[in-house]
Amino acid sequence: GDSVTQTEGQVTVSESKSLIINCTYSTTSIAYPNLFWYVRYPGEGLQLLLKVITAGQKGSSRGFEATYNKETTSFHLQKASVQESDSAVYYCALGSTGGNNKLTFGQGTVLSVIP
């Protein structure tokens, strides 16, 4: 089956510093999966941050970037300079390519940005 691993359960970063949240995936599918980052801001519902459906491509949104690396099966989330408003829970997810778009989620990383 599919699985997604986020190694950090909690990350604390000072404002204006850089950020990386690690995500690696495993799949038994022959086809390359779609990869997503979802985010839940305090008091809000889960929403899509960015997605990449082609291996080797980079997705970006709100200053965050993630590159789909099929060699290392990774999809790390990065930001050059975080803001306090980025404090949230971030989930990496793998989407099946069979049309039903089933998602397999990592366990989530809680990001706290210190002013």
Add this chain to the structure above:
Amino acid sequence: GGIITQTPKFLIGQEGQKLTLKCQQNFNHDTMYWYRQDSGKGLRLIYYSITENDLQKGDLSEGYDASREKKSSFSLTVTSAQKNEMAVFLCASSMRGAEQFFGPGTRLTVL
């Protein structure tokens, strides 16, 4: 734009009780999903439905039933609530192959 509504927001039940959670979407999306999230863990797929009256089991379907009688609604039943069970149930919907949109969740507590 559209919205996904989940009712109730909080659900408290007794051990062994059958409990039903409801989800409505007005996106006119074909596919709907139910996920369970336990504290500190990722979301796990319980059931999904690609069209009205269709049901597909996810990784966590045991102990649950689902129903998709209309395109816009998808309900989930906990067939026998387990004591001390606590989790958040999230409903989502999508067009075929597109991104999923999530509802606000139902928080379940079993006494």
